[in-house]
Amino acid sequence: MNKTILVGIDFSDCSINALEHAVTIAEKAQADVVMIWVNRPDSGKEIFRVDQEHIVSEVINRFNKLVETHKPTLSKNTISYLVKAGKVYQEIVNTAEELDAFLIIVGTHGSSGFEEFWIGSNANRIVAATERPIITIRSVVDAGRTISNIVMPIDSTVETRQKVPITSLIAKYFDAKIHILVMKTTTIEEVRQRVDDYVQQVERYLFENQIEFVKKIIETHQIADSTIEYAISINANLISIMDEQERMPSNLWLGTFAQQMVNHSPIPVLCVHVRDLIADLSR
Numbered sequence: 001m002n003k004t005i006l007v008g009i010d011f012s013d014c015s016i017n018a019l020e021h022a023v024t025i026a027e028k029a030q031a032d033v034v035m036i037w038v039n040r041p042d043s044g045k046e047i048f049r050v051d052q053e054h055i056v057s058e059v060i061n062r063f064n065k066l067v068e069t070h071k072p073t074l075s076k077n078t079i080s081y082l083v084k085a086g087k088v089y090q091e092i093v094n095t096a097e098e099l100d101a102f103l104i105i106v107g108t109h110g111s112s113g114f115e116e117f118w119i120g121s122n123a124n125r126i127v128a129a130t131e132r133p134i135i136t137i138r139s140v141v142d143a144g145r146t147i148s149n150i151v152m153p154i155d156s157t158v159e160t161r162q163k164v165p166i167t168s169l170i171a172k173y174f175d176a177k178i179h180i181l182v183m184k185t186t187t188i189e190e191v192r193q194r195v196d197d198y199v200q201q202v203e204r205y206l207f208e209n210q211i212e213f214v215k216k217i218i219e220t221h222q223i224a225d226s227t228i229e230y231a232i233s234i235n236a237n238l239i240s241i242m243d244e245q246e247r248m249p250s251n252l253w254l255g256t257f258a259q260q261m262v263n264h265s266p267i268p269v270l271c272v273h274v275r276d277l278i279a280d281l282s283r
Helices: 013-029 052-074 088-099 118-129 158-174 189-208 223-233 249-254 257-264
Strands: 003-008 031-039 079-085 103-108 134-138 149-154 177-184 213-219 238-242 269-272
Touching: 003 013, 003 088, 013 031, 013 052, 013 103, 013 134, 013 158, 031 052, 031 088, 052 079, 079 088, 088 103, 088 118, 103 118, 118 134, 118 257, 149 158, 149 189, 149 223, 158 177, 158 189, 158 238, 158 269, 177 189, 177 223, 189 213, 213 223, 223 238, 223 257, 238 257, 257 269
Parallel strands: 003 031, 003 103, 031 079, 103 134, 149 177, 149 238, 177 213, 238 269
Antiparallel strands: 134 269
16 A cells, blocks of 8 residues: 555645645655645635635646646655535544655744645644644745755653654655754753664664764754754754644743644644653663
8 A cells, every 4th residue: 555645735826735745755766646635714815716615626726737747756656625504623634644644744833923724724733633743834934945955853851752763764765864952952961862772763763774974962952042043053854853842931821832843843743742652762
């Protein structure tokens, strides 16, 4: 059975950019691409400029053009679309489960002062609701770039290592280098040692799977800002995080680490859902 990448589409430039990233990954992963658009009251009024009763037919017409454009790139794999109705984030999450999608990709306008299209405004809800790995992509990202550098922050939480397998898989697809970003957020020696132990396990996993990696240690109390700054400094193409991470008292008001990254990162963010049991990386 082929792997499937599900892409949320509202036909904004932002979501088309996400689709182009999805096609790039699908080509390397030999995966099928399924696009999804969710109808809701007054949806599409900003983009389609057609009467409500004609929106679905316009959506299908646009989907067919996207299929025609991207099908040659996928060669042996398929690109198709689904039209749903309901709450956007719920339909995307439910469809990802139905398709057993190995990855969801959505565009997001991030934190902005203007009215967002529906994908952009639902990105954080999708991240919070899905148990599938999800990549969120801001509209400013160049879809033509490959994935050559992946930033993977490691902190003191036991869940921090759960993102390693899917991050490694994507690194393998693109022959990319993983930058282990060691987050030292406290002077408490026991916590610092725990981070070092986790990093050693991650390094061993990457070495055994023949993935190129480097390590960078930083001292910080602003993990989202520090992660983004480092990713920009090395020209990263992807940042891999968990949907739960260390919470710093100094910036709790900004929201969860995942929310901050989705809203502010100019670099695509791969967010992995915390599982109850961690894969054993210590072997």
